[in-house]
Amino acid sequence: MATRIRPSSKRCAVIGGSGFLGRHLVERLVEKGYSVAVFDIAQRYEVPGVTFHQGDLCDKQALLKVLKDVSLVFHCASPSPACDDRNLFWKVNVEGTRTVIQACQEAGVQKLVLTSSASVVFEGTDIKNGKEDLPYAKRPIDYYTETKIQQEKVVLEACSKEKDFLTVAIRPHGIFGPRDPQLVPILVDTARKGKMKFIIGDGTNLVDFTYVENVVHGHILAAEHLKPDSPLCGKAYHITNDEPIRFWDFMSQVLVGLGYDAPRYHLPYALVYGIAMLLWLITSLLRPLVNIKPTFTPMRVALAGTHHYYSCSRAKQDMGYQPVVRLKEAIARTVASYPHLRR
Numbered sequence: 073m074a075t076r077i078r079p080s081s082k083r084c085a086v087i088g089g090s091g092f093l094g095r096h097l098v099e100r101l102v103e104k105g106y107s108v109a110v111f112d113i114a115q116r117y118e119v120p121g122v123t124f125h126q127g128d129l130c131d132k133q134a135l136l137k138v139l140k141d142v143s144l145v146f147h148c149a150s151p152s153p154a155c156d157d158r159n160l161f162w163k164v165n166v167e168g169t170r171t172v173i174q175a176c177q178e179a180g181v182q183k184l185v186l187t188s189s190a191s192v193v194f195e196g197t198d199i200k201n202g203k204e205d206l207p208y209a210k211r212p213i214d215y216y217t218e219t220k221i222q223q224e225k226v227v228l229e230a231c232s233k234e235k236d237f238l239t240v241a242i243r244p245h246g247i248f249g250p251r252d253p254q255l256v257p258i259l260v261d262t263a264r265k266g267k268m269k270f271i272i273g274d275g276t277n278l279v280d281f282t283y284v285e286n287v288v289h290g291h292i293l294a295a296e297h298l299k300p301d302s303p304l305c306g307k308a309y310h311i312t313n314d315e316p317i318r319f320w321d322f323m324s325q326v327l328v329g330l331g332y333d334a335p336r337y338h339l340p341y342a343l344v345y346g347i348a349m350l351l352w353l354i355t356s357l358l359r360p361l362v363n364i365k366p367t368f369t370p371m372r373v374a375l376a377g378t379h380h381y382y383s384c385s386r387a388k389q390d391m392g393y394q395p396v397v398r399l400k401e402a403i404a405r406t407v408a409s410y411p412h413l414r415r
């Protein structure tokens with residue numbers, strides 16, 4: 073019987089490596105001496121020593137070509153939550169992730185690290201210091217979350233010491249940092265439209281915002297600690313900055329840092345959530361005729377008006393995780409990285 077030669081443990085692939093988190097991950101892996109292949113539907117940059125493979129993760133043959141001599145795969149691809157396209161989320165996040173697992177197993181990949189999300193347990197009500205044993209949301213607020221839940225289940229269930237295929241899921245929350253296409257751009261766009269005057273609720277709700285380098289650090293630690301006898305096998309881990317902050321203080325610090333006014337006037341949470349639900353219903357009904365994307369979705373209003381912060385004690389205990397960049401420094405670096413979005 074032919075024995076399979078194991079590729080070096082420093083040969084890895086990053087699926088979704090052209091995205092915000094993916095690119096930061098690729099850059100750090102290269103710094104740490106990994107040889108990296110990026111697989112993504114788009115190529116958006118070049119890094120010496122990194123090979124790029126343009127393809128859809130739903131295409132097993134395309135994946136197999138890239139994964140054949142790789143021992144470790146990071147899967148951080150997903151359609152943007154803003155697209156709100158249920159079929160696309162299902163196709164990529166659930167069916168596509170099944171394809172990724174099959175391709176990994178056929179190619180002899182030994183470790184798969186999934187970027188999940190802490191929101192898989194969020195149903196729009198307060199979560200304070202939530203641990204990983206909270207149940208998955210029974211009624212997820214949006215299609216994105218619904219498919220992130222299924223995706224995480226599929227990946228964790230595939231973990232098998234017998235098959236020499238180990239999996240782990242990282243659940244970050246509120247990732248921000250240089251080049252983020254979501255958080256700061258949405259915030260600035262809302263401010264420029266004059267809609268950032270209001271605080272939803274009393275403004276005291278605490279939330280985790282996680283600097284991208286800490287998320288990257290959590291992913292690499294997970295990959296390096298994932299071994300047949302380690303507690304990480306088939307488990308999910310919260311990775312945050314471990315410094316919950318008032319949602320509206322965070323928004324205000326970023327806005328003021330970029331020269332915009334901080335929101336001042338309060339609106340009742342229930343009222344804004346009700347309006348967002350109504351808008352979502354109307355835009356869903358109109359979608360066959362016109363595709364409108366409201367700024368205020370029920371999920372966004374829930375994120376802005378409730379407590380949602382998570383414990384990362386499991387990651388500290390099992391993989392020695394500690395954030396490497398504190399929140400104050402992270403906000404300063406982020407603000408400095410968006411000169412083009414200043415007022």
Ligand SMILES: NC(=O)C1=CN([C@@H]2O[C@H](COP(=O)(O)OP(=O)(O)OC[C@H]3O[C@@H](n4cnc5c(N)ncnc54)[C@H](O)[C@@H]3O)[C@@H](O)[C@H]2O)C=CC1
Pocket residue numbers: 087088089090091092093094111112113114127128129130147148149150151152164168187188189190220243244245246247248253254
């Ligand atoms: N940004 C955030 O605050 C959070 C993000 N996450 C998760 O982190 C991961 C990365 O998110 P970001 O970097 O923010 O998103 P992003 O949109 O910047 O990156 C996603 C990448 O996936 C690629 N992609 C999408 N569909 C694909 C397909 N069918 N085949 C191959 N590549 C495909 C895109 O081209 C893009 O480069 C995602 O899984 C997301 O669900 C989790 C929690 C919070």
Ligand SMILES: CC(C)=CCC[C@@H](C)[C@H]1CC[C@H]2C3=C(CC[C@]12C)[C@@]1(C)CCC(=O)C[C@@H]1CC3
Pocket residue numbers: 245246247254255256258259262267268270272279280281367368372373375376
């Ligand atoms: C903590 C966490 C999970 C953040 C995720 C990132 C985005 C969901 C947020 C980034 C900018 C935020 C934002 C709003 C909601 C949540 C975000 C999109 C509002 C739309 C909430 C209502 C407002 O008054 C305006 C806000 C603009 C910025």
